[in-house]
Amino acid sequence: MxxxxxxxxxxxxxxxxxxxxxxxxxxxxxxxxxxxxxxxxxxxxxxxxxxxxxxxxxxxxxxxxxxxxxxxxxxxxxxxxxxxxxxxxxxxxxxxxxxxxxxxxxxxxxVRKRTPAAGAQPSAHPSPVAPVNAGGGGAARALADSRERHGPGTAQTVVALALAGTAALTVHRAARRQARSARGTG
Structure with a gap:
């Protein structure tokens, strides 16, 4: 615009x-x-x-x-x-x-800036203080209340490592092809 x-x-x-x-x-x-x-x-x-x-x-x-x-x-x-x-x-x-x-x-x-009186508390919280009941049928509150924190499991770790290895191999092969083509034309 x-x-x-x-x-x-x-x-x-x-x-x-x-x-x-x-x-x-x-x-x-x-x-x-x-x-x-x-x-x-x-x-x-x-x-x-x-x-x-x-x-x-x-x-x-x-x-x-x-x-x-x-x-x-x-x-x-x-x-x-x-x-x-x-x-x-x-x-x-x-x-x-x-x-x-x-x-x-x-x-x-x-006009003078309005400042709250000493010791006065705001009428509303400036940011959320609890999970919002939105989507998942209230799952956010249940997850927030759980004390345990779970990281990725064994299956997720193996899949992530396999994807990272595949990506590294693909980059390596592309670099080798580019190096070969540069030697062949130069």
């Missing part, structure tokens, strides 16, 4: 996912600059967009961004991605897009 199509799809997805917040941010700035999500935390990735710009490329600048963001055509305007500085404090920062000699301005409200 081309970069433009990818940017357009990402923009549509972002607007769909953050619909009300994105509309509120767009309406609040009044300058045609769109920031999605409207209130990111420090270190977050954001999508930027601008309408009313006929240029094929523009640059978005803000003290809140890690670096200037390059905006390229997407839909009815220009769009691009940026990252919010991880060292920022909560507050409102201006975003400026220079396009066709015109400055489009918008705002970016950085």
């Amino acid at each position: 081309g970069k433009r199509r990818l940017a357009l799809c990402a923009g549509v997805l972002a607007v769909t996912a953050f619909g009300p917040a994105a509309c509120a941010a767009y309406a609040a700035d009044g300058g045609g600059v769109l920031v999605v999500p409207a209130a990111p935390a420090p270190g977050a990735d954001i999508a930027l967009g601008v309408t009313g710009c006929d240029a094929r490329e523009a640059v978005a600048q803000s003290p809140a961004l890690v670096s200037d963001a390059r905006l390229t055509p997407a839909g009815d305007g220009l769009a691009g991605d940026a990252r919010v500085r991880s060292t920022l404090t909560a507050g409102t920062y201006e975003v400026t897009v220079a396009c066709d000699g015109t400055e489009h301005k918008g705002t970016l409200e950085v």
Whole structure:
């Protein structure tokens, strides 16, 4: 997928996912600059967009961004991605897009990262703590509960050694054939 199509799809997805917040941010700035999500935390990735710009490329600048963001055509305007500085404090920062000699301005409200209170436990486990009852009629739980660990048996070991020997013999024969043909032609 081309970069433009990818940017357009990402923009549509972002607007769909953050619909009300994105509309509120767009309406609040009044300058045609769109920031999605409207209130990111420090270190977050954001999508930027601008309408009313006929240029094929523009640059978005803000003290809140890690670096200037390059905006390229997407839909009815220009769009691009940026990252919010991880060292920022909560507050409102201006975003400026220079396009066709015109400055489009918008705002970016950085919110404080939410951290759990001291001693608070998460409401859900971050990863599974038990086997999932999926497939095999619950065999995963029965196997997880068994104390014995079985390695390969004698039959599996013999078959593996036979296959390894056959593979080694095949490689050796191919190398000999190649060496003979090289001597015969040279």
